[in-house]
Structure formats: structure tokens, C-alpha cells
Amino acid sequence: MELHDVWFVLIAVLWIGYFFLEGFDFGVGILTKLLARDRTEKRVLINTIGPVWDGNEVWLLTAGGATFAAFPEWYATLFSGFYLPLLIILVCLIVRGVAFEYRAKRPEEKWQTNWEHAIFWTSLIPALLWGVAFGNIVRGVKIDKNFEYVGNFWDLLNPYAILGGLVTLTLFTFHGAVFTALKTVGDIRMRARKLALTVGLLTAVLALAFLIWTQVHTGDGWSLGAMIVAVVTLVGALGAIKMGREGWSFALSGVTIAAAVAMLFLALFPDVMPSSLNPDWSLTASNASSSPYTLKIMTWCAGIATPLVLLYQSWTYWVFRKRIGTHHIADAAH
Numbered sequence: 001m002e003l004h005d006v007w008f009v010l011i012a013v014l015w016i017g018y019f020f021l022e023g024f025d026f027g028v029g030i031l032t033k034l035l036a037r038d039r040t041e042k043r044v045l046i047n048t049i050g051p052v053w054d055g056n057e058v059w060l061l062t063a064g065g066a067t068f069a070a071f072p073e074w075y076a077t078l079f080s081g082f083y084l085p086l087l088i089i090l091v092c093l094i095v096r097g098v099a100f101e102y103r104a105k106r107p108e109e110k111w112q113t114n115w116e117h118a119i120f121w122t123s124l125i126p127a128l129l130w131g132v133a134f135g136n137i138v139r140g141v142k143i144d145k146n147f148e149y150v151g152n153f154w155d156l157l158n159p160y161a162i163l164g165g166l167v168t169l170t171l172f173t174f175h176g177a178v179f180t181a182l183k184t185v186g187d188i189r190m191r192a193r194k195l196a197l198t199v200g201l202l203t204a205v206l207a208l209a210f211l212i213w214t215q216v217h218t219g220d221g222w223s224l225g226a227m228i229v230a231v232v233t234l235v236g237a238l239g240a241i242k243m244g245r246e247g248w249s250f251a252l253s254g255v256t257i258a259a260a261v262a263m264l265f266l267a268l269f270p271d272v273m274p275s276s277l278n279p280d281w282s283l284t285a286s287n288a289s290s291s292p293y294t295l296k297i298m299t300w301c302a303g304i305a306t307p308l309v310l311l312y313q314s315w316t317y318w319v320f321r322k323r324i325g326t327h328h329i330a331d332a333a334h
Contacts, residue, residue, distance in 0.1 A: 004289035007070040012265040014066060016258045018059035023257055025049040025056055027176015029123025032116060035195055041188055042116055043329045048183040051320040055313055069298055073147055073288035074272045081141060081149025082133055089126045096122035127172045128165040135164025138214060138264050140274035145281050160213060167210045170203040175253045182246035185325040193241055200238045218267045226263035230256050
């Protein structure tokens with residue numbers, strides 16, 4: 001296997017890690033309006049992800065940096081063609097981080113309510129747009145012979161990509177509801193289970209349609225295998241949450257996300273950004289990559305740094321593993 005193929009796999013792994021981790025905290029942010037009945041319960045939800053949300057975003061920074069270094073042509077075409085949706089995502093992530101930090105800085109109800117609105121919308125919009133973006137990457141976009149994007153923003157809003165956005169939105173919300181059930185106690189835990197079942201059923205319908213469409217459009221035997229894993233584990237996650245086994249449900253919903261993202265990358269390979277105008281103009285793992293020397297240096301750096309990051313992040317989750325409930329929220333927090 002060539003180094004550029006290895007880095008294609010590594011970037012896929014980084015995106016899997018990002019969607020697995022950021023997926024549930026996007027979901028929890030969305031649940032601040034769908035599940036929480038009062039401001040105390042909103043505080044509980046925010047506290048479940050408070051110690052980890054910023055660490056989850058490291059995976060996005062790493063995926064973006066790795067793409068820039070390993071596949072500069074892919075990075076350039078992607079960010080120039082998807083400039084507006086990626087800018088919207090970036091603004092949402094910035095505002096979202098500020099909202100988590102600033103919400104409790106002042107006691108006024110209006111102040112805190114406005115930041116809670118910000119948390120909801122800046123969780124929902126990226127959850128939708130990431131699916132739209134990856135749907136377009138797999139489907140193919142208008143790339144000319146110079147490897148430049150020549151379409152416009154409205155070309156990105158096609159039925160396949162919009163369906164992909166709805167899948168990531170509902171899947172992340174389901175993942176977040178399961179995480180909430182896993183991390184809370186009391187009435188909010190019971191309601192999170194019920195909501196997870198409802199959202200999970202909707203997710204299953206949308207995901208099945210999207211994955212079948214992907215398989216028919218550009219899939220092969222490997223992507224079919226990943227699709228089967230995604231479907232089976234999603235059904236398993238629904239069954240586990242129905243039985244009150246939140247830990248198993250969370251693990252299975254995480255595998256669902258991993259398998260679905262893996263399917264998209266398997267369906268994409270060896271392309272990294274197909275051209276809908278002419279297949280010969282597509283960006284591939286070969287023609288979009290950096291020099292072998294650059295990839296070799298990156299491989300050594302990744303081999304040293306990645307285990308350290310994984311150990312530190314695992315330790316963080318272990319430290320903050322206990323459940324919380326409304327009785328843990330002091331009145332002064334309001």
C-alpha cells in the first residue's frame with residue numbers, strides 16, 4: 001500500500017473519530033430544546049458535555065490539518081468550492097464555544113436564555129451541514145480540468161446531499177439522546193430513552209435510504225459490508241436503549257457512525273473528490289497527495305503523537321464518567 005493510500009485511511013479514521021465524539025455533543029446541544037423542560041435540566045445537559053466538548057473538536061482540527069498536509073490539492077479544491085458552508089460551520093463552532101463559556105457569566109435570565117438559543121442552533125446547523133458536505137464529496141461536484149471547483153452554492157443543495165444532511169442531523173441527535181441517558185439520573189434519563197427511540201426510528205429510515213442510494217451510486221463489496229454493519233448496529237442500538245442498556249446502545253450507535261463514515265470513504269476511494277463533469281478530472285488519492293517524503297515525515301509524527309492524544313482523551317472521559325442529575329445543580333448556578 002502506498003503512503004498516500006495510508007493517509008487516505010488515516011484521514012477517514014480522523015473523521016470517524018470526530019463524528020463519533022462531536023456527534024453526541026452536537027446531539028446534546030440540540031436536546032437542550034427538545035428534551036430539557038426547564039433551565040435546570042438545560043444545565044444538566046450542558047454539564048454532561050462540559051468537560052469534553054472542546055477536546056472532541058481537536059479531531060476536526062487534526063483532520064483538517066492532515067488533509068492540508070497530505071492532500072493539498074484536495075484541501076484547496078474542497079475549501080474553495082465549499083467555502084460558504086464551511087464558513088458557516090466555522091462560525092457556528094466559534095459561537096458555540098463562546099456560548100458554553102459565557103452562559104453562566106451573568107445571572108440575568110435573558111442573558112442565559114440567549115446563549116442557550118445559540119447552543120441549540122450552533123449544534124443543529126453543523127450537524128446538518130456536515131452531512132450535506134460529505135454527501136456532495138461522495139456524489140461528485142463540478143471540477144474542471146485544472147482541478148478547480150466551477151459550480152456554485154446552489155449546486156451543493158441537491159436531493160442526495162440534503163438527505164445526507166438529514167441523516168447526520170438525526171443520527172447525531174439519537175447519539176446525543178443515548179449519551180444523555182447514559183450520563184444522567186432521574187426523570188431526564190427516562191425521557192432521554194423515550195426520545196432516543198423516537199429519533200432512532202426516524203434515523204433508521206433516513207439512513208437506510210441514504211446508504212442504499214450511496215451503494216447503488218458508487219458502492220462496491222467493501223462499502224456494502226460497511227453498510228450492513230451500520231444497519232445492524234443501528235438496530236442493535238435501538239434494541240439496547242429500549243431495554244435500558246444505555247452503555248451498549250451508546251457503543252452500538254458509535255459503531256453505526258463509524259461504519260457509515262467508513263462506507264462513504266470506501267465508496268469514494270480511490271477518488272478524494274470526484275468530478276461530475278468528467279471522471280478524468282477527478283481528484284484522487286494519488287494526484288492530490290503531497291510528496292512521498294512529506295508523507296513519510298507525517299507518518300512518523302502521527303505514530304508518536306496519536307497514541308498520546310488518545311491516552312489523554314481516554315483519561316478525561318474516565319475522570320468525568322459519573323452520572324449527574326438536577327440535584328447536582330446548585331441554585332446559584334441560575
